[in-house]
Structures are given as C-alpha cells and as structure tokens.
Amino acid sequence: MGAGLLEVTVDLGDRDYPILIGAGLIGASQTYERAPAGGTAVVVTNTTIAPLYATRVAETLQRRHARVLQVVLPDGEEHKNWVTLNTLFEALLSQACDRKTVLYALGGGVIGDMTGFAAACYMRGVPFVQIPTTLLAQVDSSVGGKTAINHPLGKNMIGAFYQPRLVVADLDVLDTLPDRELSAGLAEVIKYGPIADADFLAWIEANLDALLARDKAALAHAVKRSCEIKAWVVGQDERESGLRAILNFGHTFGHAIEAGLGYGEWLHGEAVGCGMVMASELSARLGLMPAGFVDRMRRLVERARLPVQGPAQLSAPRYLELMRIDKKAEAGAIRFVVIEDLGRAGVRTAPDELVADVIEAHTAA
Amino acid sequence: MGAGLLEVTVDLGDRDYPILIGAGLIGASQTYERAPAGGTAVVVTNTTIAPLYATRVAETLQRRHARVLQVVLPDGEEHKNWVTLNTLFEALLSQACDRKTVLYALGGGVIGDMTGFAAACYMRGVPFVQIPTTLLAQVDSSVGGKTAINHPLGKNMIGAFYQPRLVVADLDVLDTLPDRELSAGLAEVIKYGPIADADFLAWIEANLDALLARDKAALAHAVKRSCEIKAWVVGQDERESGLRAILNFGHTFGHAIEAGLGYGEWLHGEAVGCGMVMASELSARLGLMPAGFVDRMRRLVERARLPVQGPAQLSAPRYLELMRIDKKAEAGAIRFVVIEDLGRAGVRTAPDELVADVIEAHTAA
Known part of the structure; x- marks a missing residue:
C-alpha cells in the first residue's frame, strides 16, 4: 500500500496550522511552503537525529531562507532542562537571530518540547515548525501546543502553550525508529x-x-x-x-x-x-x-x-x-x-x- | 487635592483586565475583588519593598485566599535573570503550589517582569496580579503584558506576552520612591x-x-x-x-x-x-x-x-x-x-x- 499526502488542520481561531502526513516530506521543498518565510532558519535537533536527517532538512530549507543554521543538542529526557535551553538561546543570540527567525524542531518529543518553549520565549516569541521524528511525537506532542522543560522538582513544570505554524509528519523517518x-x-x-x-x-x-x-x-x-x-x-x-x-x-x-x-x-x-x-x-x-x-x-x-x-x-x-x-x-x-x-x-x-x-x-x- | 478611585480597562478581547488607580488601595479588601480567587496567593517582592508593604498586602489577601505565601527576591536589574527566576520556581514547587495559584507581583518593573514571566511559564501559566510600586511600572511595565528576564547576551531577550488579571496602581506607595x-x-x-x-x-x-x-x-x-x-x-x-x-x-x-x-x-x-x-x-x-x-x-x-x-x-x-x-x-x-x-x-x-x-x-x- 502506498501513502499519499494527508493533511489535518488544527483549528485554533487565528492560530490554525496544518499537519502534513506522508512519505518523503522532509526533503521536498513544497513541504515547507506554508512555513513562514524569513531571513534565518534554525534547525534544532539532537546528536542522534542530526547525522540521519539534519543535512537533508537544512539543504531543503536553503531554498526558502537566506540563512540556515543548525543547533545540535544532547539527546535524552535528562537534557530537557534550563541548561540545554540556554545553549540554544546562546546560539540564537550569538548568531544575531532576530524576531523573524523560524525555529525548526527536528526530533522527538524532547526536541519538540524544548524548541517550542524556546520559540515561545525567544524575544517573546518567534515562529516554529515541528518535524517530529518519533511516532509518539507525531501523534501526540506535535499537536496541542504544549511546550516545556523539566525542573529538578517536577517534569514539564516550566513551559508554555505555544502553537507551531506547521507540523511535518514524515512517515519515512519512522524507518530508523527503534x-x-x-x-x-x-x-x-x-x-x-x-x-x-x-x-x-x-x-x-x-x-x-x-x-x-x-x-x-x-x-x-x-x-x-x-x-x-x-x-x-x-x-x-x-x-x-x-x-x-x-x-x-x-x-x-x-x-x-x-x-x-x-x-x-x-x-x-x-x-x-x-x-x-x-x-x-x-x-x-x-x-x-x-x-x-x-x-x-x-x-x-x-x-x-x-x-x-x-x-x-x-x-x-x-x-x-x-x-x-x-x-x-x-x-x-x-x-x-x-x-x-x-x-x-x-x-x-x-x-x-x-x-x-x-x-x-x-x-x- | 484628593484622588478618588480611577479605572482604566485594557481591552484585549477575552483577556481584558482593569487597572485601578488611587490612594490606599493595597490594604483594602475590595481592591482585590476582581483578582481570581484561589487556594494559594504568592506575594512576590524584593528586599527593598518587602519591609515596607509586603505584610499589608499579605494580610489583606488572607481574606481572599486560604494560604498566602511570600517570596522575597534580591533587588536590582542585575538579578532579573534565570537564577532568580529559578529561586521563585523552587519556592512554588516546594510549597506544592498548583495551577490555581495566583502570583502577586509587588514591586517595580523588575519584579513585574520576572513575576509575570514566572506566571506565564509555571505549569504553563497561572494567573497573576501586578501591584507596581514605582511610577515607571505604574505607567509602563504594568500595562501591555510584556514579561521577560535578561540573558547575558541581551536585555529582555527571554520572555513572553502574558497579561495580568488586575493591576493595582496605589499612589500612596510612591511616597517612598526615591x-x-x-x-x-x-x-x-x-x-x-x-x-x-x-x-x-x-x-x-x-x-x-x-x-x-x-x-x-x-x-x-x-x-x-x-x-x-x-x-x-x-x-x-x-x-x-x-x-x-x-x-x-x-x-x-x-x-x-x-x-x-x-x-x-x-x-x-x-x-x-x-x-x-x-x-x-x-x-x-x-x-x-x-x-x-x-x-x-x-x-x-x-x-x-x-x-x-x-x-x-x-x-x-x-x-x-x-x-x-x-x-x-x-x-x-x-x-x-x-x-x-x-x-x-x-x-x-x-x-x-x-x-x-x-x-x-x-x-x-
């Protein structure tokens, strides 16, 4: 059985966004047509996903953004904290990323949660796009706008409700999922x-x-x-x-x-x-x-x-x-x-x- | 000349809120009638303001909330950072403050910005009330929902747009302003x-x-x-x-x-x-x-x-x-x-x- 392109719209008044579901999406230019255009794109990913998919995403985004940066964070729930988030803020600030910067979260729930929260807070809010690479993130954490980091005294205690502009659920990336x-x-x-x-x-x-x-x-x-x-x-x-x-x-x-x-x-x-x-x-x-x-x-x-x-x-x-x-x-x-x-x-x-x-x-x- | 109670409404659709302006407000029960009721109130203030006004506010709030806590942060723009914010989060979590907790920001712009940002992020958002104690905060930072902390690489770089439920601009507190x-x-x-x-x-x-x-x-x-x-x-x-x-x-x-x-x-x-x-x-x-x-x-x-x-x-x-x-x-x-x-x-x-x-x-x- 093949799988054509499916689409689900998350209907939140003035913050509607589409979820695109299909195979071969992350390397196709048209996938990102509904992402905000802008000077700088930042692909935020982790050490596990970066060697698999980051280059393909970054190269595709170069057709849409004048500058494409990559920030590679450590992998794992134990890094979903302020220290890692601050690594991302430092990268954005030291690269002079302005308010029109678009963050692309390429990874599972941890990357999605952290990148979404960073997008919610950086300069009081920049747009972001979710590219979930796990089934869990595709069906759950990429929908609903919950973003957060953990605090030593509790999981997901510090966060925001913040909606992505676009979610790209590429079924091909699930091939590498354990x-x-x-x-x-x-x-x-x-x-x-x-x-x-x-x-x-x-x-x-x-x-x-x-x-x-x-x-x-x-x-x-x-x-x-x-x-x-x-x-x-x-x-x-x-x-x-x-x-x-x-x-x-x-x-x-x-x-x-x-x-x-x-x-x-x-x-x-x-x-x-x-x-x-x-x-x-x-x-x-x-x-x-x-x-x-x-x-x-x-x-x-x-x-x-x-x-x-x-x-x-x-x-x-x-x-x-x-x-x-x-x-x-x-x-x-x-x-x-x-x-x-x-x-x-x-x-x-x-x-x-x-x-x-x-x-x-x-x-x- | 005397000054009666004045009111300005900030009109933001479903997030309207009133600004009350007058003398003798912070110690009057009716001032807080339009704040959310709830189990726990947390008065967030600094070491300069705490001895002047915190007790009066806390005692008044005891008529509205079952529990009133105080968190006293260090005074000064140099403390408007993640370390201080985390002090506040730790106090809230260690005191088992839930999502119905109301934060009261009692201080100038720094306290307002930090408390507002904490309210925006704590458990993805709890209500907060501004009680600005400087003229600058009364006319500027308490209106508009801008909250933030500073980053070593830039001022107000990490923050959120988050509206208070009520602003109390008590003119009497300006008597102690340098x-x-x-x-x-x-x-x-x-x-x-x-x-x-x-x-x-x-x-x-x-x-x-x-x-x-x-x-x-x-x-x-x-x-x-x-x-x-x-x-x-x-x-x-x-x-x-x-x-x-x-x-x-x-x-x-x-x-x-x-x-x-x-x-x-x-x-x-x-x-x-x-x-x-x-x-x-x-x-x-x-x-x-x-x-x-x-x-x-x-x-x-x-x-x-x-x-x-x-x-x-x-x-x-x-x-x-x-x-x-x-x-x-x-x-x-x-x-x-x-x-x-x-x-x-x-x-x-x-x-x-x-x-x-x-x-x-x-x-x-």
Missing part, C-alpha cells in the same frame, strides 16, 4: 480509541500487525486519525481547563510509574500503556465499563509489545503519593480519566483504597 | 504626549511641579492618561507587529545608552529622557518637526530632572553598533520612532551619518 520507541508511540495511538472513537479502537486491533511492521499506509491512517482526534479535543479546550484532560487517559498512573522509577527507566509510552490498563480497571471497578473491556485493553497493549503490569518495586501508597503532587492534581485531589462508554471519557475522583486495589491487581508480584 | 526614580518614571509619562496626545503634553508642562511634589491628584491623572494611551496602543497591537512600536519613542537611543554604559549605570527612564531629546532632534532633522519642538522637549525633560545630554564616553559609532543588535532591529536595519506631528508618531530609518550628527548634537563634550 522497535521499543515504535511501541511507545503506539500506546498514544491506542489511547485515542477508548477516549474518543470506538471504531478507531477496532481499526487498531485489526491493523496492529501492519503498524508494528511499519506499513506506511497503516501508519498514515493511525497518525492522521490520532491527530484529528487530538486536534478536535485541543480545539475545544486549548488551555486544558476541561475536556483536554481526557487526553491524559492512562497518564495519571503512567506519570507515577515514570516518576517512581526515575524518568527514563520506562519510556513515557510504556508507562502510559500500563497506565491505560490500570485506568481501564478503575473504569470497571467504578461500574462504568464491563470487566471484558479491561481484558480487551490489556490484550491490545500487550500485542503492541508494551508492559501491562506495573513495576514490582512501586507500592500502591507510593503511586498515591506521587499522583498527589502531579501538576494535574488540584488541592491534593487526584483526578483520574476513566472510560464512561467506548469512545467517551470523563474525569473522576476515587477512594484511595479502590485506587490501591486497582494498582495491585496489575502489578508484578 | 526622587531619582520618580523622575525616571516621569520620562515615560512625558513620552505619551508627543506620540499620542498633544493636549496631554501641554498638561504635563503645566503640572510638572505638582508631579514632582507628588501631588496625588496630579499623579492620578498622569498615571490614568498614560495607562489609557498605552492600553489603547496595546489593544491595537498586542504582539508588537506595528503600531506598538511607537511606545519606543526615545528607546532606541536610550537602550544604546543603557547597554553602552552597562545596565544600571543610568536608570531606564533617564536613558529614555535623553533618548527622547535625540529622537526629537532626529524628527526635526528629517524635516518632520520644527526645531522649536526639540527645544520644547529638551526643556521639559530637563525640568523633570532627567539628563538631556548623552554620556561623554559613548561615541556615535558605538551607539550605531549597539542599536543594530537591539532586538527591534530587523536584518540589521535600525528603526527609529519619530514624531510626525504633535501627538502622532511613526517609524523610520535614517542614514548613519544623520543619526551620528543627532547624537553628537546632544552629547556632553
């Missing part, structure tokens, strides 16, 4: 089914093998449908005051796993995969969904080669403690995204004992 | 005349002695009219793409003086005062204004006890060099705000030789 990261991306793809689209959940179940085999047409549909759902949710609630919370299905449990093990031990998508199983269990225990739904979700997460059991070293009380300091908690109350019906999610609180039971039911002995 | 800072604030008040309101310029000339004597009614009118003009300009052009540039009358020259001498040597308002004389001269040399306008502006700036001559140690070529790296320059072209008619400003470029002549005409031998 299997483990492909699976982590599929966790977020799976998420969109139960929270918003029962048919999409069935489609994922039917096409999971093709997705794992990196079939371009299957990936194109998965990315497109995921972006459509996320774009719809974000369009309703850009600043995360209500509906947008449903995108965090599996994330309350998942964040506790990530924080409890130390960030980087499990990939974000792995923690979300396991977290979705727990959140499905919670939905069932609250009487919202039948027990069969938990089995269905667990099987799908497992087929995607993601963990379905929490790590043995994290106790239920430790989860509760970590969840209470999550930035989505309000006045100490933990808010859980639950499935209320296939394709519809809601936010609930739950008694600590019930949450502990749920965790223990899905934790390795 | 004379030099009162004059610096008057520079920005004077600015609003030539760029937007010829009658206001005449009013300032007629009432300058009362302003210098800190007459409350005169100050109230000066603050109100300044905020009205700035609010009108910002309402037309929130993101500084066009009209808003006129607020920088005198600032292109002024920033060069500040940067050339090292920040802190001259106060910002002092540099702007002298810069306005130079910008008036430029307007005359470009044939836009009569020579008498330059004399009129120079006399008024001088009466406000502000410098009217540039520092002897800065040469015209050095000004030009510094102006070219200002973040308002575009592709190396320096953009000057000039007066085209009394009460109307525009943006022009000018030949280097002419600019050098202008600088030399107003520089101490």
